[in-house]
Amino acid sequence: MDKERKSFRDVADDMLVPVIEFDTDLNLTYANSKALELLKIEMRDIYAKTNIDRLVAQEQIELVHRGLVQLEAGENPTSLSIRLVRKDNVQVPTQVYCDKIEVQGKVIGFVAYLVDLSRRAAFEEKVEQRKDLLEYIVEYSTFIGITIIDAKYRLEYVNDKLCDIVGMRRADLVGSDFRSLVHPDSLEMVSERYRRRQLGEKVPPTYDLKIRRGDGATRDIRIHVTTMTGKNGTTKSIAQAMDITEQKADRRRLEESEHNYRRLVETMTAGMGMDDENGIITYTNAALNEMLGYEEGELIGKHGHTILHDVSAEKYKIRTDARRKGEVEHYETTLVHKSGDLIPTMASAGPIRDPEGNYTGSFAIFTEVSALKTAESESRFLLDLLMHDVGNQMQLILAGGDFLARESTPEEIMRAKQYVLDGAHRCLTLIGKVRKAEETKADPVVPTDLVKVLQGEIELLQSQYSLTPEFQGIPKKVKIFADGALSQLLWNLIENSVRHNNSEEPQIWIKGKVKHESFTLSISDNGPGLTPAKKKALFDVGRRYGGVGLHLVSRLAEKYGAKLEVNDRVIGWPEKGLEVSVEFRLAE
Numbered sequence: 001m002d003k004e005r006k007s008f009r010d011v012a013d014d015m016l017v018p019v020i021e022f023d024t025d026l027n028l029t030y031a032n033s034k035a036l037e038l039l040k041i042e043m044r045d046i047y048a049k050t051n052i053d054r055l056v057a058q059e060q061i062e063l064v065h066r067g068l069v070q071l072e073a074g075e076n077p078t079s080l081s082i083r084l085v086r087k088d089n090v091q092v093p094t095q096v097y098c099d100k101i102e103v104q105g106k107v108i109g110f111v112a113y114l115v116d117l118s119r120r121a122a123f124e125e126k127v128e129q130r131k132d133l134l135e136y137i138v139e140y141s142t143f144i145g146i147t148i149i150d151a152k153y154r155l156e157y158v159n160d161k162l163c164d165i166v167g168m169r170r171a172d173l174v175g176s177d178f179r180s181l182v183h184p185d186s187l188e189m190v191s192e193r194y195r196r197r198q199l200g201e202k203v204p205p206t207y208d209l210k211i212r213r214g215d216g217a218t219r220d221i222r223i224h225v226t227t228m229t230g231k232n233g234t235t236k237s238i239a240q241a242m243d244i245t246e247q248k249a250d251r252r253r254l255e256e257s258e259h260n261y262r263r264l265v266e267t268m269t270a271g272m273g274m275d276d277e278n279g280i281i282t283y284t285n286a287a288l289n290e291m292l293g294y295e296e297g298e299l300i301g302k303h304g305h306t307i308l309h310d311v312s313a314e315k316y317k318i319r320t321d322a323r324r325k326g327e328v329e330h331y332e333t334t335l336v337h338k339s340g341d342l343i344p345t346m347a348s349a350g351p352i353r354d355p356e357g358n359y360t361g362s363f364a365i366f367t368e369v370s371a372l373k374t375a376e377s378e379s380r381f382l383l384d385l386l387m388h389d390v391g392n393q394m395q396l397i398l399a400g401g402d403f404l405a406r407e408s409t410p411e412e413i414m415r416a417k418q419y420v421l422d423g424a425h426r427c428l429t430l431i432g433k434v435r436k437a438e439e440t441k442a443d444p445v446v447p448t449d450l451v452k453v454l455q456g457e458i459e460l461l462q463s464q465y466s467l468t469p470e471f472q473g474i475p476k477k478v479k480i481f482a483d484g485a486l487s488q489l490l491w492n493l494i495e496n497s498v499r500h501n502n503s504e505e506p507q508i509w510i511k512g513k514v515k516h517e518s519f520t521l522s523i524s525d526n527g528p529g530l531t532p533a534k535k536k537a538l539f540d541v542g543r544r545y546g547g548v549g550l551h552l553v554s555r556l557a558e559k560y561g562a563k564l565e566v567n568d569r570v571i572g573w574p575e576k577g578l579e580v581s582v583e584f585r586l587a588e
Contacts, residue, residue: 004102008144008466018114026052026068029109038094038116040086052402057083057091071100072107076228084114093117099226102205111288145241151198151234165221165243167213181209184216189319197227208244208389220245271366274352275304277359279313279320280335291368309334309342323351323362335366336532344369372532397423443483445560447587450480454510457490461508464497469508469523475509478512478519480584482560488558491551493580501527514586529574535566538580561585 009030012019018035022028036042039055050247053061060082068081077099083091095115100107145162147155150167158173165171166181182190186209193203206224213219223400224240236531267273271288275281276464283297290301299307305316311333322329328350335343349364408416451474482489497508530538539554557564562584569577 018116019112020113021109021111021259022052023109024072024107028052035114036400038085038086038092038114039086040090043269045087046256055084057085067098069109071098071110076226076582097581105204145243147173147178147239149194149239150230151179152237153194154181156236162241165219165241166211167212167217172214173212181211186210193225194237196364197237198313200235219243220248271368272363273299273304273307273366274361274363275320277320277324279304279316281307282361288366291337291343292335307335309336319349320362322468322507323349326351332369333366394423394427443485444485445481447479447480448486450478450482450521450584452485453482453486453488454521457487457494458490458510461498462493465506467498467506467508469494469510471510471512472511473514474510474513475512478514479587480519480582481587482556483554485556486560489553489582492553493582496549497523497527497578497580499524501525503527515583517586518583519586520581520583522579524569524577524579526569526577529568529576529578530566531574535568535574535578538566539564557582 009021009032012030012032015032018038019030019032020028021030028046028051031041031046032041033099038532041050052064052569056064061082064082067078071077076096079095081097082094084094085091085097095117096111096112096245098112101111114157146157146159146163147162148157150156154361155176155178163170173308179191187487189191189207190209190407193207196203205226206222208220208222211219217264220243222242224246225236228236228238230236246345265285268285271291272283273281273288274283279545281299281302281304284294288297289296293380303313303316305311305313305436308316311319319329328348330346331350333345334345335345339341345366347364347366349362351359352361352363354360359506391507401416454474494508494510498506503526505526507526509522511522511524512526513520513522539550554564558563562582565581567579567582568574569579
């Protein structure tokens with residue numbers, strides 16, 4: 001039942017006039033206390049669908065049916081003298097005023113106002129000066145303003161509620177032009193409908209308009225207009241008005257709140273999803289769609305467990321039952337991208353309930369933590385590498401300390417000193433490499449002259465190891481995509497080929513090869529080489545063949561979009577040395 005019918009019944013319960021409602025099958029659906037008293041019936045008789053035919057004298061049933069058919073077909077409401085039959089079979093002469101009940105233009109029932117004519121004398125005192133039974137009935141309306149407008153735009157009758165709605169006295173309203181009450185924004189529409197109604201044309205009976213009160217305030221009104229023919233044959237309009245200003249204001253506030261909520265949800269960077277009480281997804285915001293690689297609406301209708309990694313329908317139901325009990329949860333979970341990739345997230349989930357407190361589903365907000373997980377993993381790995389590599393150097397320092405006994409010879413003391421200095425220097429070098437790589441981590445990749453950086457690293461190699469590589473295919477200038485840490489990548493590869501070279505005469509070959517969109521730099525040595533298994537795992541971050549240095553090479557190559565490759569210097573002869581190649585992206 002809509003709010004207007006409920007409000008009407010709330011008022012009718014206190015009315016002095018008996019009021020009944022019945023549906024199009026003529027079964028009673030409502031009766032106020034006065035009607036129950038008049039007809040000597042109880043509420044259970046209404047629940048039992050008492051038919052109107054049982055309440056009307058047998059010889060008048062056909063008259064009643066005919067009148068209702070005409071009323072439903074669009075005839076103007078009128079009153080009839082009817083003998084009603086009470087439950088105790090006593091007939092009561094009554095005057096009945098009946099009108100149809102419409103919802104969205106469809107007749108769903110009828111409302112009837114009853115006057116017990118056996119008490120005419122008592123009623124005549126109350127309706128003195130009233131020309132029509134309708135005037136008496138509507139005068140008691142406490143929530144609907146009622147007016148009758150004649151054929152010349154003049155208000156012929158107004159009830160107290162209408163006076164209250166427009167904020168004017170009855171004496172000032174009766175006889176005035178109703179158009180003076182209509183706000184300019186609604187005047188053209190209202191006047192046109194009045195004109196067409198006077199011509200007998202069909203126009204929508206219910207609509208909203210704005211009025212201006214006597215104090216100048218603007219109010220929103222919902223009006224329902226029917227017509228009747230006066231005694232002189234003129235057409236009069238009967239209008240029922242309800243002030244809906246607060247109702248519309250509440251609706252606007254609700255719509256604005258919903259709009260702001262939707263805008264907030266749709267623009268938030270975290271992914272948000274909702275499901276119903278059965279776990280079926282009912283909503284996903286733009287961030288969650290993008291996070292999972294789906295189009296808008298593509299996830300709607302799927303079961304919630306399908307986007308969660310390693311969560312079965314049974315496990316999802318357990319979570320749903322927890323939400324139903326009111327549990328709010330914050331946890332780590334992994335989502336499944338449309339491509340099958342896994343996305344680590346932090347999730348916050350809770351129940352959704354309707355205004356009556358019934359569980360209707362749940363919501364969850366997902367924050368992607370891939371970058372955080374990567375950074376956390378890398379930090380742990382670097383810490384592990386540093387502890388491992390620095391620990392090795394500390395062993396060297398401790399070994400040097402073992403030579404520093406009081407009885408040590410000068411030669412042993414010098415050797416111990418060299419051990420300590422070498423170990424400390426290597427510790428500082430390791431820390432410096434990590435710091436340099438971290439400082440340039442956020443630097444953008446830009447066109448960089450590889451040859452210029454390579455020349456600087458070769459000069460350092462010559463000064464530290466007194467070794468000059470052989471060059472082949474290295475141009476005077478080649479621009480690749482890199483950043484300020486390119487020197488770290490080159491130095492670690494070059495130094496690695498020297499430091500692990502146990503040949504009597506270490507040698508290094510540096511070659512270059514230009515392709516269509518890339519430049520490949522190869523660094524070869526005549527060291528002991530590596531087994532196939534070790535070559536394959538040389539840049540594996542989970543292994544430590546090259547310590548911090550090769551890990552940084554791997555990370556920088558990934559940042560530059562470069563490809564690393566490890567081969568024998570002489571294919572099939574690993575003992576003849578190793579070749580490491582880096583295929584850089586050309587910037588020109």
